[in-house]
Amino acid sequence: MPPSAAPGTSSPAAPSASAAPTSSKKASEPLPDAAAILKEASVTTAGLASVRLSLSVTGNIDNMAITALDGDVTKVPDAAAKGYAKIAYRGAPAYVEFVVFGGDLYVSQSPRQWVDYGPAENFYDAAKILSPDTGLADLLTNFVDPEVGGRETVDGVHTVRVTGEVSSAAAKKIVPQLHAAKRTPCTVWIQETGDHHLVRLELASGADNAVQMTFSNWNAPVRVGKPRV
Template identity: 30%
Template sequence: MFRIRAATLPTMLAGLAMLAGLAACTDDKPAADQPAANLPAGDALLKESAAAMREIKTTKFLITADGAIAGLSLRRAEGVLTKEGSAEGTAQVEQAGQNVELTFVIVGDKIYLKGATGGYQELPLALAASVYDPSAILDPDRGIAQVLNTAVGARTEAAESVEGTDTYRVAATAAGADLKTIIPGVTGDVPGKLWIGSTDKRLHKAAFTLPAAGGATGTVTVTFTEFDAPATISAP
């Protein structure tokens, strides 16, 4: 039976910290040859997107991490998230050089974790609070909306399509103090690309560049889909 030792739990929870969360399934192709002069201002798009994301109640997400990013053990996570902080899905976490597959459910003040074998283990949400607060992802004051609201240096680069949705690609720098709520371990401001819907103004994709091993860089990509689709998450 799969068991989680107290000493290794924080590492696994660090992976779950990325459930927020979100891009291997995106398709970035130019939607139109639109002159830069006709693109909307980047800072205005970020403000509009922050307002739109504050209203989101549920979303599906996919997160992928490419590169040995410092302090991040997550390789991949996907699932469903609600504004109240409930979530369910799967995560792949690197632990002691091995990839560990986990299924997770978060409801209320409990986290339920299951490995490749055995059943779920129930743990208090407070145990993970110091590593990651899952309710923050769609929290209108602390989550992705806040990341959009405080990002600086926004510049609209192009009109592109993400999974069939017309978007504007905006380059901006996210404040580390806010982004760490979404990506644990972030210690400074982080450059990124943000794909904002041209009509709905929702954030459909984000890619952030972070330090990796050997002085290189890695990328954490977050994709949101199926906004506000019915979602019922209950304890296993």
């Protein structure tokens, strides 16, 4: 079943963002300090128990078998994820339901018929993004020369756009398949007020390719069980 047709999910297409400097704050007001808001977002992200993730790939990234994903991620009681994904299978796209549990990827194309694909990291392990040591929170502390580029509204959330670079090591903890040199261009959209949630992330992979992620439903209840195979 395609992610766009999955009950209770949204399409894993790239999230929308308005180019206009629209926000709950007036455009004339000073923008926040880049380093400060990155730190606040990192603290908030490290404390998350769960989040909804929508992932999409622009261009072509070698060995990135999952090219679109829409699902829920939790780290309570253990790291796990579930949802729908578009995967490359024998040269053609396949739309599947997935579960990451105990580090393994389970895939289903038919109701209640699951296949254990083995270690999720061989495909893409979405469950790892909430790790406080190697996940999104760590990435947000890794920026080099960050700059605030302006205000944007992303999926109804008033955000501040921050651009810069992160080390390839930090970037590959989020997406191991990235083609990255010593540093990787990175852009994040952070909620300007309130808890300063990370709303959107884009990591470059070479000159023309990128991975986009959008986040929502922070700390909403998520339960993931091990599928029967």
